[in-house]
Amino acid sequence: MFKFIRDMLRGSADRKSSSGFDIYEARVQKTGRSRWEWFLYDGAGHLVMQGIERRRSAAIYAKNRALFLLLSNRRISR
Known part of the structure; x- marks a missing residue:
């Protein structure tokens, strides 16, 4: 279902x-x-x-789910 392109747990200034x-x-x-x-693209367009x-509805659901999982697993830097 998900294809990870790069490691998202690394911090990146871009x-x-x-x-x-x-x-x-x-x-x-x-x-x-x-x-x-x-x-899903990062701020630099990668x-x-x-x-x-x-189905389109399934694609929208999967996109939103992937974005939610990505954001929920990010470490908050202070």
């Missing part, structure tokens, strides 16, 4: 906003007749995770 929070972009794209692909689903 993924932080000016306020110090991580920035991610999530999108869903139709890639075939019954194929929807979802992507692909972090991706997945493929048969």
Whole structure:
């Protein structure tokens, strides 16, 4: 279901906003007749995770779930 592209537990300055929070972009794209692909990118535009689903609603759910899991596992730096 999830394809991890790079280790997300490492800190990176290019993924932080000016306020110090991580920035991610999530999108869903139709890639075939019954194929929807979802992507998660970091603030620098690097692909972090991706997945493929048969229904659009399933792709949106998987994208949101991956983003939630990613954000819930981040360490908070002070």
